[in-house]
Amino acid sequence: MYQDHDFEQLAKERPSVSEKSPEQVLHEVFGYESFRPLQGDIVREVINGGDALVLMPTGGGKSLCYQVPALVRTGTAIVISPLIALMQDQVNALRELGVKAAFLNSSMDFEQARATEYALMTGELDLLYCAPERLIQPRIVELLHNASLSMFAIDEAHCVSQWGHDFRSDYLQLSMLAEEFPGVPRIALTATADERTRKEIAERLSLTNARHFVSGFDRPNIQYRITPKTNANKQLLDFIKAEHQGDCGIVYCLSRNKVDATAKLLADKGYTALPYHAGLSSEERSRNQERFLREDGVIVVATIAFGMGIDKPDVRFVAHLDLPKSLEAYYQETGRAGRDGKPSTAWMVYGLQDVIKLRQMLETSQGNDQFKRVERQKLDAMLGLCEVTQCRRQVLLRYFGDTLEEPCGNCDTCLTPPETWDGTVAVQKALSCVFRTGQRYGVTYLIDVLRGSSNERILQAGHQAISTFGIGTELSASEWKSVFRQLVANGYLRADPDGYGALQLTEMCRPLLKGEQKIELRKDPVVKKSSGSGSGKPSGANVKDQITDQAGWDALRACRKELADKQGVPPYVIFHDTTLFDMLERRPNSLDELAEVSGVGAAKLEKYGDIFLQTLREIAQA
Incomplete structure (x- = not known):
């Protein structure tokens, strides 16, 4: 954990950037030339004191939307994050960039928490990550009232949705931020929210008047x-x-x-x-x-x-x-x-x-x-x-x-x-079989009846005598399984809620049974018996294909790994793969040229520039 002197040292390492433009911060601290679509608009909205609700796909650069304003605005940005285990890595990554960051959560002992709170009160932090259950404690709220705050960032904002897949009750209380700190801008961010969830986030976090920024959800890669x-x-x-x-x-x-x-x-x-x-x-x-x-x-x-x-x-x-x-x-x-x-x-x-x-x-x-x-x-x-x-x-x-x-x-x-086929007749047979066996059996049994299997269970039930026995021999067992899967998936059949796996008819199937409706079914692909699997081209092959100098690539990764191990951080905290790719392609010969590589900011250039330039020289001589 970081003691008081750590923050004092960081304060000396990096001058205040509060008077710099967001573009300067983006380039000098994070090493990027320009904002992605919407990022710049979001950053300027928050810097100017506005609230924002941001929907941006995973990997779209959400974190920069609050990290850059945190370094431009005066005071400490409070980032609410739901996972304690990941705060350390997020803070480590920022500290590698020369940013004064820390976290406050229940994993810390008294002395660690005291040192972090002291750094907040004395204005030595740019960003403080905090778990929601910690933030809503009255003592912490009082502490924040006595600190200089630049903004609040509510990450993984979909956790506030009671209809969502990651609901967390502590998030419901974050609406108090609007009441307790009316002059401090708030930004809520998520990658996952349909229109209903977006509306719920805005209402529950008191962001109904905030500007909404919805980036495209496509991840084409x-x-x-x-x-x-x-x-x-x-x-x-x-x-x-x-x-x-x-x-x-x-x-x-x-x-x-x-x-x-x-x-x-x-x-x-x-x-x-x-x-x-x-x-x-x-x-x-x-x-x-x-x-x-x-x-x-x-x-x-x-x-x-x-x-x-x-x-x-x-x-x-x-x-x-x-x-x-x-x-x-x-x-x-x-x-x-x-x-x-x-x-x-x-x-x-x-x-x-x-x-x-x-x-x-x-x-x-x-x-x-x-x-x-x-x-x-x-x-x-x-x-x-x-x-x-x-x-x-x-x-x-x-x-x-x-x-x-x-x-x-x-x-x-x-x-x-995929191929489709007219499944009307097969579906009528399947639904009739469910009905005539009393809606009391699972799919394996129903397929056996349709295909005329005279096993002991069927004989005991007397189902060899019903009209649907043996009328489905034209399809294999796996083909019938596909039919039943699609009928359940599309709501024509439902599973017995008592948990025994019996299939039952729904109202939707009535027109099909009466012959008033036709249905097209998806034909499942034939499973090939080769060692390879999957449809289309292997999507991951392109990554490896881009590496024309495997020895050079391995050397850069080894250099990164050694630095990461010494500092006890993941390798990507030193540099992302994309930055190493760019290094290998550009082959910079000086610190100025290395500074042009995407992802190499001022702090990392100073810390690692000479080391990576030496590695690149060794690659060239090999």
Whole structure:
């Protein structure tokens, strides 16, 4: 932790930038030549004392929207962040830039907290990160009243939404900031919010009069792929081996047991795979997260408890072995891939049991009718993305109120357009079979009846005598499973809420049974028996293809790793991969030339310039 003398030293290292323009701060501190779209407008709004609600995709540069104003405005910026474990890394990254930053949360002992509070009161901090549960304590509120504050930044603002996937009750009390500190500008930021959630954020945080800045949600470097689940473990291994060998990635599973089993499977195959879920001790979770952030090629297998606020830029793939509950969750989780703008993959396997399980969880939840109705709508939208036959990116963006005029060309439905077929007759057979067996059986049993299997269970029930017995031999068991999956996904069938997996008819299926409506079904792709998996080109291959000097690339990464290890920070805190790419391409010969490399600010130029120039000279002589 940082003691009083640390802040005094930082104050000497970097002169005040309060009189500098935001463009000067962006270049001199952060090493960037210009703001991205909307960033400049947001920064100027906050610098001028206005409030803002910012929606910007993961990796779009949200943090600069409050970090730059924090360095231009006089006083300390208070950043409310929901995850204690990540504050240290965020603060470390800023301190590497010469910024006076600290955090205040429940992980600190009394002396550490006292030193940080002293630095706040004496005006020695540019930014102070604070957990919401800490911020709302009366003693801290009083402390803030006696400090010079430049602004409040509420990160991960969707946590205030009670309909959201990351709701945190402490966020509801942050509306008090408007009452307690009326003259201090506030900026709320999130990457994940549909129109309903945006309105809720504005109301609950008293930002209804704030300017709204909605950036495009598109992440064009991410290739979206969703494929039917046949053998999830084999599919995952094939996918990683074919496209992301040696890459850093995240694998999401619904249950803790599945996380542990999948991590062990990958580890047994030679991958550095670490589990992360709430059932592990806090020490093991922290240790695994640290390794993920600081080592290359680590795969974390996790429940959705992992990832919020993760700023690791070189995650090359995010894989889902289970269906997320909503498009918000899917978008946020997949958005952890490719934050550096390089090609990355969002890959998911999806099956009938996923649909049944989530629908059962929803119907048996303790929520009221309104909550369940909203959750059904969110799940339906998620299922719609899975079953769509058009461009997935267009569907995903449309959900968030964004548009893409032309198909993206970088999702599986664009790269390998799915076939459809007239499933009307097959659907009538499937629905009739559900009805004639009493709506008391699961999909495996129903398929056996349709295909005329004379097993003991069917004989005991007497279902060999019903009219739907054996009328479905034209389709294989896997094809029938696809039919039932699409019927459940589209709401024609529902899973028994009692949890036994029985399928039941809904009102929607009446026109289909009466022959008043036709239905087109998606034809699942044929599973190839090769070692490779996936549709279209391997999205991660382009990253490696850009490296024309592998030895030089390895040398720069080794230099970065050595510096990171000495300072106990993740390598990307020293420089992002994109900065190393730019160095290798430009081959600067002087500090002035190195200063032109994207991501090399004044503080890092002074700290690391000579070291990296020496490495570049050694590369040239090799």
